[in-house]
Amino acid sequence: MLLKTKISLSPGIDINPEQFIADHQIISDNDVALKIVEELRTICASRAYPVVLDQGAMVTEDGMLRPEFDILYSIVASDPGIDLGIVSNRRITNSDGNALPSVRVTELSPSSSQRLVRLLARDRQIHLGTDEARVIAEYSHGYPPAVMFAVQEMEAYGPAYVAASRAALSRFSEEIFLRKLQSDKKMSDENIAILQLLSTYSPLPLPVIRDYLGMSAETVISHMTYLLDFALVVPEGMNYRISEPVRQAAYRAYNGLHLDHGKVSSFLEDYLENFEDDDTRLSLGQNLFRAATLAGRRSSSKYAVTLASDLIELAVQSYHDRDYDRAITVGELAIDARPNSVNVRRFVAQALIRRERFVEASVHIEELLSRGSVKEAFYVKGFMARRQYNHHLAIEHYERSLEFGRSGVPIHRELAGCYFECGDMVKARAQIEIAERLSPHNKFIVDLQCQIAIRAGDLLAAERALAVLSRVEEAGFYEHRRSTYEQAAGHPLEALRFAKLAVEDQPRPQFETFANLANCQMEAGDLDAAAATLSDIDNRFHSTNRDSRLGMRCKLELKRGNLDTAHALWVKIRSPSPVHLALRCAMLRKKSIKTVLSKSEMSEFENLSARFNAGDEEKAAQLLGSELSNVDF
Numbered sequence: 001m002l003l004k005t006k007i008s009l010s011p012g013i014d015i016n017p018e019q020f021i022a023d024h025q026i027i028s029d030n031d032v033a034l035k036i037v038e039e040l041r042t043i044c045a046s047r048a049y050p051v052v053l054d055q056g057a058m059v060t061e062d063g064m065l066r067p068e069f070d071i072l073y074s075i076v077a078s079d080p081g082i083d084l085g086i087v088s089n090r091r092i093t094n095s096d097g098n099a100l101p102s103v104r105v106t107e108l109s110p111s112s113s114q115r116l117v118r119l120l121a122r123d124r125q126i127h128l129g130t131d132e133a134r135v136i137a138e139y140s141h142g143y144p145p146a147v148m149f150a151v152q153e154m155e156a157y158g159p160a161y162v163a164a165s166r167a168a169l170s171r172f173s174e175e176i177f178l179r180k181l182q183s184d185k186k187m188s189d190e191n192i193a194i195l196q197l198l199s200t201y202s203p204l205p206l207p208v209i210r211d212y213l214g215m216s217a218e219t220v221i222s223h224m225t226y227l228l229d230f231a232l233v234v235p236e237g238m239n240y241r242i243s244e245p246v247r248q249a250a251y252r253a254y255n256g257l258h259l260d261h262g263k264v265s266s267f268l269e270d271y272l273e274n275f276e277d278d279d280t281r282l283s284l285g286q287n288l289f290r291a292a293t294l295a296g297r298r299s300s301s302k303y304a305v306t307l308a309s310d311l312i313e314l315a316v317q318s319y320h321d322r323d324y325d326r327a328i329t330v331g332e333l334a335i336d337a338r339p340n341s342v343n344v345r346r347f348v349a350q351a352l353i354r355r356e357r358f359v360e361a362s363v364h365i366e367e368l369l370s371r372g373s374v375k376e377a378f379y380v381k382g383f384m385a386r387r388q389y390n391h392h393l394a395i396e397h398y399e400r401s402l403e404f405g406r407s408g409v410p411i412h413r414e415l416a417g418c419y420f421e422c423g424d425m426v427k428a429r430a431q432i433e434i435a436e437r438l439s440p441h442n443k444f445i446v447d448l449q450c451q452i453a454i455r456a457g458d459l460l461a462a463e464r465a466l467a468v469l470s471r472v473e474e475a476g477f478y479e480h481r482r483s484t485y486e487q488a489a490g491h492p493l494e495a496l497r498f499a500k501l502a503v504e505d506q507p508r509p510q511f512e513t514f515a516n517l518a519n520c521q522m523e524a525g526d527l528d529a530a531a532a533t534l535s536d537i538d539n540r541f542h543s544t545n546r547d548s549r550l551g552m553r554c555k556l557e558l559k560r561g562n563l564d565t566a567h568a569l570w571v572k573i574r575s576p577s578p579v580h581l582a583l584r585c586a587m588l589r590k591k592s593i594k595t596v597l598s599k600s601e602m603s604e605f606e607n608l609s610a611r612f613n614a615g616d617e618e619k620a621a622q623l624l625g626s627e628l629s630n631v632d633f
């Protein structure tokens with residue numbers, strides 16, 4: 001019997017094998033196949049072309065036709081009156097292990113993507129501008145389902161909305177392939193290593209892939225065969241590249257930034273020295289420059305090719321990878337090449353701000369103003385004020401940025417966070433609603449909603465936000481937020497468990513993740529582990545987050561009962577945040593139980609007690625590290 005699956009034959013003729021058998025009272029597989037062949041012959045005689053869409057029923061995990069379909073294929077292949085196409089997500093072999101004739105379908109070219117966008121939009125009577133069609137095609141990465149998704153979104157929200165929400169198009173295909181890569185049990189460590197390499201450097205010659213991975217030529221070829229059969233990797237001249245729709249998913253899934261870039265640079269240099277006739281020398285030269293730059297050195301190779309667009313892309317990618325030092329270094333090179341690039345200057349300024357190099361960031365802000373980029377200058381000013389905990393000033397700058405035409409999700413998200421920190425929940429929610437309309441289920445908005453719910457004590461709302469966050473946020477960051485939720489819910493051991501997972505699962509754990517881990521260790525009573533984590537934090541982030549690190553040290557000494565040491569640390573804090581002040585209130589309260597407060601301390605304690613009731617003070621002290629960890633998310 002044929003498998004219990006429905007084979008769809010275009011145009012619109014469906015054959016359900018089980019029903020076919022019942023209708024015709026057929027017993028043997030050959031008889032079933034012959035009856036299906038008769039139907040196929042009829043379809044072809046009517047000058048239609050039948051296409052079988054394989055959704056996993058036709059072939060085994062190894063790509064071999066199952067016996068019942070092998071019978072059918074053999075009969076159809078030998079019948080000159082039938083032309084039949086099979087669409088499958090991988091290359092297929094017959095029972096003898098021979099590959100069936102096939103055509104590899106790669107991603108659409110930019111021009112083909114635009115034509116598909118326009119055709120689908122025209123069929124739905126959607127008027128599409130030239131720029132909108134170009135943006136939608138570009139961000140679909142040549143993946144037709146992403147184009148279809150975009151057209152469906154246009155029907156619901158309009159072309160302008162979809163073009164403005166370009167990141168959603170990238171995420172659509174990225175999430176599909178991310179799930180595929182993460183659930184593929186056949187994906188070997190060697191296959192993962194190849195995709196990790198090609199997600200950062202494509203194209204690459206086979207000898208470079210082989211040498212980097214330390215494999216024999218035969219081993220590399222055997223693993224590449226699997227990736228080529230699934231079109232995850234495609235040939236390009238003498239070289240191989242990752243399929244474009246898969247690139248970002250593989251970069252995320254396999255931590256593409258964790259490569260030995262120096263080795264890549266050396267092997268590319270050697271290859272180009274010996275194969276000067278490679279038609280893709282320009283692409284390889286760009287990869288050589290990229291590898292040398294990511295390795296932290298300027299390439300002096302005669303083969304390295306530097307393009308301003310590469311520098312800009314690398315600077316922006318480094319920023320999104322949270323490698324702010326590299327974003328600054330590469331970004332400044334990009335600015336030298338393209339001084340009028342507003343985008344790269346903004347990212348460099350923001351990277352400097354995250355490194356608390358505020359004076360240098362101000363120079364770039366002034367440059368933005370002098371070049372007429374007023375809305376971007378005020379946006380970065382707001383970003384700097386928020387990072388300095390001056391939320392009222394940040395709101396002023398963000399509002400000016402809006403006034404001068406800044407739009408998009410980030411500014412409304414930033415404003416929502418600032419209004420929340422200032423206690424204006426009405427305006428905070430209004431800004432969140434605007435951001436949600438622009439980008440439904442945006443991970444940054446969902447995360448902010450979760451933070452607000454946790455701080456407000458609305459754990460049910462926080463749970464709902466976490467459920468969405470688990471679907472839209474990458475590994476590590478969801479676990480980080482889940483940890484802060486568990487801490488607020490009074491589950492210190494669960495909070496600690498998720499805090500550890502967050503550190504393990506993030507390719508480049510940030511200060512916020514480590515701060516939350518130290519806080520969870522303190523709340524779980526493991527003060528020695530917390531002290532070790534704080535020492536690690538001091539080593540990793542010695543030039544930034546000074547006040548936050550001092551606050552964490554204050555809390556640790558308070559937990560140990562060392563009030564004098566906690567006070568000595570406290571007086572070093574330059575710009576205490578509200579949670580710092582709540583900690584100070586807790587310190588003075590404990591001191592008042594043991595001894596008489598000085599006149600100035602009593603005045604300070606009275607002022608702080610008026611601001612924080614005992615419950616708020618205790619909660620803020622409990623969540624100190626977690627609250628500080630909200631700044632960068």
